[in-house]
Amino acid sequence: MLALANIFSPFRAQAQTPMVPLGAAGRFGVLSGGTVTVSPDAPIRVRGAVGTGGASSASVVADSGTVSTGPALTAALSDLAAARTACATLTSQPLAGMLAGATLAPGAYTISGNATLSSGGDLTLSGGSAAVYVFTVTGSLTTLSGAVKLGQVRPENVYWNVSGPTRLHGATWFGGVVLGADSVVLTGTPTGALAVLTSGPVRAAGWRPAPANNQLFSTRWLADYSTRLLACTGAPEPGNLVPNPSFEEALACPQGLSNMGSNSDVCQWNQATYGTSDYLRECLNGTTPSCPSTNGLNPFGQQAPRGSGVSYAGIWLQELAEKEYISTFLPAALQGGQEYYCGFNWSLADQSSAAMETLGMQFYPSTQGSLVQQTLGTISIAPLAVPHIQGTGQGASGLLDNKTAWNALGGLYTPPVGQTMQRVVIGNFQSSEPPTPIATTLFNYRLCAGLSSDPLEDYGAYYFIDDVVIWPIPAAPPTAVTLCAGSATIGLPTLPTVPASLSVQWTWTQTSGTPGGIVATNQGQATINQPGTYVLTLTIAGGQAVKTYPAIQVGAGPPAVTIQALTPTTLCAGNAVVLRGVTAPPSGSHPNTTYQWTVNGVAASTLRTYQRTMTAPGTYTFVVTATTGACVSTAQQVVTVVPSPTATLTGGPFTLVNTDLATQPFQMPATASPAGGTWQWFSDPVGLNIDQATGVISAGSPPGEYGVTGVYTLPGTPVCPVNVSTRVTIRQRPCVTESDVEAVLSEATGDTIILDEQQDIPQGQTVLVTGPVKVRGADLTIPAGSTWYFVAGAGLVVGDDATLTVQNSTLTAACDEMWPGVTVAGSARGFYIGDDQHDLYSSLPLYGQYGNATTVSEISHALMGVRVVRPDLVPVRLLYTTFLHNLYGARYGKDAIYNGSGEVASGSAVQDCHFDADPAQFLAPYAGLNITTYAHLELKYSNYWSLPIAGNLFAHAQIGLSDGAASSGLHPQFNRFEENYVASIYFGALIPSLVVENNQFVMPHSRAVATHPSRESFLAEYEGGSGGFYWYSLAASRLSTGTAGIYFLNPGSGDGELVRIRQNTFEHSVPFDLFPAVAEAAEGQVGIEIENTIVTNSEILENTFTNLHYGVSMVGGIQLNGFWPYTYDQLHAFAGNTFTDCAAGIAYPAYPSWDHELSYNPNRYTIWHWPSCNTFNRSSTVPGVSVGIWMADGALVTFNVDHPTDPNWLYWTAPTNLFNGQAPAGAGNTYYYLRSETDPAVHTPRYVGFASVDPQNTQPSPYQLLPTIAANSFNVFVSNADAQSGGTTPLQFKADNACGVNYPFQTGFGHLRTAGMIAGQPAATPVASDEVVGYAAPNPAYTETTIQYQVAAAAADLIVRDILTGTVVLRQSLDTRRHQCQVDVSTLRAGVYAYSVVADGVVLGTRRLVVQK
DSSP states (O other), rough: HHHHHHHSOOOOSSSSSOOOOOGGGGGEEEEEEEEEEEETTTTTTEOOOOOOOBOOOOTTTEETTTEOOSSSHHHHHHHHHHHHHHHSSSEEEEEEETTTTTTTTTEEOOOOOOOEOOSOOOEOOOOOOOOOOEESSSSSSEEEEOOOOOOOOOGGEEEEEEEEEEOOOOOEEOEEEEEESSSEEESSBBOEEEEEEEEEEEEEESOOOOOGOOOOOOOHHHHHHHHHHOOOOOOOOOTTOOOSSOOOSSSSSOOOOOSSTTTTTTTTTEEEEEEESSSEESSOOOOTTOSSSSOSSOOOOOOOOOTOEEEEEEEEOOSGGGGOOOOEEEEEEEEEEEOEEEEEEEEEOOOOOOBBBEEEEEEEEEOOOOOOHHHHOOOOOOOSSOSEEEOOOOOTTTOOOOOOSSSEEEEEEOOTTEEEEEEEEOOOOOTTTEEOOOOOOOOOHHEEEEEOOOOOOOEEEEEEEEEEEEEEOOOOOOOOEOOSSSOOOEEEESSOOOOOOOEEEEEEEEEEESSOOEEETTTTTTEEOSEEEEEEEEGGGGGTTEOOOOOOOEEOOOOOEEEEESOOSETTTTTEEEEEEESSSTTTTTTTTEEEETTEEOOOOOOOOOEEEOOOOOEOOOOEEEETTTTTEEEEEEEEEOOOOOOESSOOOOEEHHHHHHTTTTTEEEEEEESSSSEEEESSSTOOOOOBTEEEOOOOOSSSEEEEEEEEESSSOOOOOEEEEEEEEEEEEEEOOOGSSSSSOOOOSSSSSSESSSGOOOSEEEEESSSSEEEEESSSEEEETOOOOTTOOEEEESSSSEEEEEEEEEESSSSSSOOOOOOEEEEOOOOOEEEEEEESSSOOOOOOTTOOOOOOOESSSSHHHHHHHHTTHHHHHHSEEEEESEEEEEESSSSSTTTOOOOOOOEEEEEEEEEEEHHHHOOOSSSSTTTSSEEEEEEESOOTTTTTSSSSHHHHHHEEEEEEEEOOOOOEEEEEEESSSSSEEEEEOOSSSSSEOOEEOOOOOOOOOOGGGTTHHHHHHTTTTSOOOOOOOOTTTTGSSEEEEEEEHHHHHOOOOOOEEOOEEEEOSSOOOSOOOOGGGGGSSSEEESSSSBSEEEEEEEEEEEOSEEEEEEESOOOSSSOSOOOOOOOOOOOOSSEOSSSSEEEEEOOOSSSSSSSSTTTTTEEOOOOOOEEEEOOOTTTTTEEOOOOOOEEEEOOOOSSSSSSTTTSSOOOEEEEEEEOOTTTTOOEEEEEOOOTTTTOBBBOOOOOOOHHHOOOOSOOOSSSSTTTTBBOOOOOOOOOOTOOOOOOOOSSSSSSTTTOOOOOOSOOOGGGGGGGSOOOOOOOOOOGGGGEEESSSSSSSSEEEEOOSOEEEEEEEEEETTTTTTEEEEEEEESSSSEEEEETSSSSEEEEEEETTEEEEEEEEEEEEO
16 A cells, blocks of 8 residues: 555655765765676776775776775775664655655655565656655665656765665666665666665676766765756757757866767767767867867867857767767657657768768657766667658768758657657668768868877768757647638647747648738738638748648638517517527528627627517617627617507406307407507417407307407507407307206216106106116106207116107207217117107108108217117117217117127117218317218118118218128118218128118219318228228228218128119219319219129119219129129129219229238139110210220229020120210310220220110211220220130121110029020010019018019019918009019008019019018
C-alpha cells in the first residue's frame, strides 16, 4: 500500500533537511575501503580524487590523483562513516522500496529493506535547487531501468545511504552521492551525475556508458558544475521549442575544441556520441593582420555567425564511426500527432576539402530530466535510411557544399500518436555516405585564431550549425465558415508566434466563388466578403517546407433576421400574438440558429416562434435577436393591443330532443357587450343543425353530444372575437321517464323481471321497462294498443315453457340507446307479434303482395328485433309488424350449429311485415355513424321450406334476406326488396328446395353502391360469422364492391336439389344515360350474382332485368346444366328471361383469386351453361356499348356438352335467344350480341347456335356475323363448327327467332326430354315423370295455391288426394297450353295432400301439398 502511495501522490515536504557533512570524503569521486576494479574496455574518468583501500585498476583516471593509503584515506573513510551515521539519525518518514512512479518532496526517507528502481515509471524529486534529499536504505539498492528525475535539484544534495550492496544496472539515469557500507557494482550503460563513496569494493563490470558519461564526480566538482548549469536560461526564442537555439548562451568562453562533452562550454547542448563536437564563439580574436576574418578559436574557417549572434556549433563528418553530432533536450517534449517544422542553418567550413550529400535531424524519446544529465547524456547513433528530417545537396554536384552563406535545411515532422519526443540530434545519419572531395584552397586559420602555426590540416567535411528551430505548425483552421452579412475573418483563430530566426510566408488564394472575395490578409488570417472556397498555403524557410491547409468552404450565412407576423399585430386583449423569426426567407430558419425575444426590453422566449397572450391593452415592442454561429442580427415588431368585448352564455349544458325541435327550435341564450357585433356558431363534431348567424338549433341533428361555440365579433379591425362554449346533447326522441308512462316494470334488486302470470302484464297502454324481462311458464299477452319502452340493456326473453303474444303493440327503446330486443329461447313454446285478429295458433291470413299490407305492430331501435334460438322447436310468427331501425331485424337460428336441427316449427311465418331502416334514426351506440340495418331477416341451421316468407317489404339494409349457414328449404314469394346495399337475398350455402318466385327487386338508386357509409363496418362484422358466413369470405368476393338482387356464394352441390328463380323483376328505376364499361360494371347493380356454384335441377325462368349493370353474373366453376360430375340425367333451365338496357345481360367475369377450394378439380372453374329462349333488348336512345352475353378475359365458358352416345340429346341443339334493338348512330355506340374477350389460344367458348333479328345478314357491323374467331379479336359470333378446332362454317339460324311458350325443356325434375320435344315437332307419347309436375306456391296453403306443370298432351287433369286415405278430394281440368293453374283449397281441412297430373290415363307426376287453417 505504501508503494502505491509513492506512485500516486508525492510525500508532503518536511522541515528543511540539512546537507550531510562529508568532510574529507567530499574531494573523492570514487572512495572505496576495498578495491576499485574497472574493465579496460570501458575506462572511467573521475572528476576529483580516487581513494582505495586496495588495488585500483589502471582504467580509472582521476583528475586529482589516487589515494590508496595514509591518513588522508583513513580520514576520508572515517568521515564517510560519520556521514552515514548522520543520515541514519535524521528524522525521516518511511518509504516503500519500489521507487518507480513515486514523486517525493524534499526530506529524509527510510526504506526498511531493499530499494529498487525498475519498470513502472521514474522517481521524481520535486524540490528546487536548494532542496536536500536523504534516502537511508537498510538493505540493498538496485536500479534496472527508469531514471531519477532531479529537475532543479542539485545532484550533490541527494544522498543514498545504503547498508547493503548497491547495483546500478541497465539503461538507467541515476544521480546523487552513494554513501555505502557494502559493495557498489556498475553494469550495463547507466548514466548520471554520480559520486560513489563506500567502505566496500567498487567494480565496473562491463559498464560501458556513452563516452561523454563514463565519468564519476566528486561532490565539489558536481557543486561547481551545477552552479554553472543552473545559471543557464536556455536563451529561449519566442515560438521556438529549441533551448539556446543560436548557441548564444555559453557556460564559458571556449578555450579549445571538443568542448561539448561532459564539460560543455555551451548551455543546453552537448555532443551526442563518441564524436567530439565543437562550440565556436567570437570571444578571443586572432592577432595576425593577414587573416581574412576572425572567429575566436576557429581553425576551420572564418564564417560569421548567422544574424547578429556570435556563436555556432561545428561537427566533423567522416565515416559513421567518426561522425560528430550535437544534441539537446527539449524543455517541452514534442507531442504525438502534432505537426512541427524542424530545421537549422548550415555552412560548409572554408577549410573543408570534402562535402556530404545529406544532413538531418533525428528525434528520440527521453525520460531524463536534470540539467546535468541534459549536458552529459549521450546516445548511440544507429544508421538510418531516412531520418525524421533530411536535407540533400542541390545543383549539379548534389552536395551540401556552400561555404559562402548560411543555408536553411528543414522539413515537417509529426511524432507518432501516443509517443513523445524530447531529444533532438543533428548530423549525418547515412552509414554508407563518406565525404565527397571537393576543390578547395586551404588556409591555416589557426594563426588567425592566435594558435601556434601547426602544419596546414585537411579537415574533410566540417559543417557549422546555427539557428536550430522547432516550430509547432498551427492546426488547420475551420473548413466550414458561414459568411454573415458584410465580411468575415477566416483562417487561424489565433496568429501564431513565429521565431525571429525563421522566415515564413502566408499565401491566400480563392479557388471558387465570385472573384475578389479576399479583402485583406494578415498572415494566417484573411478578411473575405464573398462565399466561395479559400486556400491557405504556408511556405517555411524559403521553401524548405510548404504546408497547404484544407480548403475553407465559406457558405452564405443567414440574412439579417426578420419578423413574420403569423397573427395580426393589432389585436384584441386576451388574444395571442404569434411572431416568427425568419433567417431563411420566405419563412424558414437557417440551420443552427438560436433566437432570443424581448418585449419592451425584458427577456422573454428563446423559441423561434413566439406566442404570447396579450392581456392588457397597450403598445408593445417585440425584438428578436438571431444568432447563427458568429452571425448575430436583430429585428423588431410593434404590437398594438385594443380592448375586447365581453360575452355571456346563460345556462347549459343543454339537452334537446329532435321531436320537440321540430315544433319549437331552441335559441342559444347568449348576450354580448358592447352591442353592434355579430355572432357565428359552430359545433364539434359537425352535424348539429344550428344556424351559424342566429344560434338557433332546429330539428334534424343526429343524436349525440356536441360541443357548441359561439364567437362574437365587433365591426372594424380587429374584430376582437370573444367565445362562449357549452355542451348540447341531442336526443332523437324524448327519453321516457316514469312520469311519462302509465306503468313501470322494474325489479328493486336489479335482477331479471319475471312475468309468469297474465296479471303481471301491466294494463296501461304505456309501460317503461327498466330491467331485463323474462316470460316463463304461462301463455301471456301484451294487450292491443300497448307501447313498451325498454331502457338500454333491458331485453325481453320468452322461455321456460311460455308463449307471448303481442297484438297491435309497439316494442321500442325508451331513450337514445338501442335495447337488446326479443329473444325466443329454445325452452319457449312460441312467440307471436302482429294484429289482434290472429295469434300463434290461428290460420294464417292470405298474404299481400310486395309489402302492400298495412302493419299494426312495431319492433324498433333494437340491436336484434327478434332472435329465435331454436326455430325447429319453437314456432315464431311475425305478421303485420314493422321492424324499424334495428341493427338486425329478425334472426332464426343460433350463431353456431346445434344438434337436432330440422324443419322449422309448424305455425312459424314471416308475412306482411315491413323491414326498413334510416341511418339518421339509429340510436346509440350507432347514432350518427350512418349505420343501417345489417340484415333484416337471417335464417340458419334449419329447413325453412315450410316457413312462409311472403308479402313483406325489405328495404334499405345491407342484406334484406340472408340464408347463410347450413339451412335448407326456402320459398320467398311476393316480397318487395327495395334498395338493399349489398344484396337483397344472400345465400352462403346450398339450401335444397330453393324457390324464389314473384318477388320485386328494386336496386339502390345510387350508382356508387359500394360507398354506402355502413358498408365497411357491415363487411367487417359479417366476416366474423355473426351473420352466418362461416365458410366463405363475403369481403373477398366480387360483391364487396357491388350490389345484387340475389347473391349465391358457393352454395354447393347435390342431386335432387332444386333452385328455382322465376317470374321475379330486377330493376333500377333510373335508366342509364350512358352505358358503363362492361368490365367495370361488376361494381354496380347485378340482378343475380352466382359465384363458384355447382347446382343440380336449377331453373332461372321468366325473370325481367331492367337498367342494370349485369342482369345475371356468373363467376368461377358454375354448372347450371347438370354435368357435374358428368351425369346426364338432370335438367337445368335458363330461359324465358328478358334483359332490357343492361350493360351486359349475361356476364361471365374472370374468376377472382380466392383462398378456398382452388384445387378441388381441374374443371372447377369452367362455367357450363345453356341459356336459351331469352330476350335481350337494347334501346336505341342510350349511348355507349352494351352486350347481350359477355365473357371477360379469363372466363371459361362452355355453352353445350356433347352427349357420348345420344346424337339427339337435348343439349346438342343450339341455344336460341332473341336480340332486339340496336345502338344509336355515332362513334363509340355498339350493341354486341355475344362478346368474348378470352384469347382463343387459351380458351374458346363453344356457342353452337345463335338467333339474330337479322338472319339475312343485311345490317352493318356489329350485326355482321364473323366466320371464325380471330386471335385478339373477340367481339364475334362463333360458327356452328367447334371453334376450338378452327371451324369456318357460317352460323346457322332457326327459321324463327322466338321461343314463344314452348321452351325446349321440361318444368320440374326427372328424365331429360329428347330432341323430339323441341318446338315445332310432334308431341311424343306422355312419359311418367315427377318433373312434369311443378311446385305449389304457397305451400303450406291456406285458401288458394298456384300449381305449375308442363304437359305435351292435348288434355290433362289435376287430381288432389288425401295422403292418409287416398280419397280424391279435388279434380280439375288443365289447359295444356299454359303452365300453371290456380287451385282453391279453402274447402279442404288442414292436413297433407298429394296432387298429380294425369294425361291419357298416365300419372305424369305427383307432389305433396300442405293445407293449414
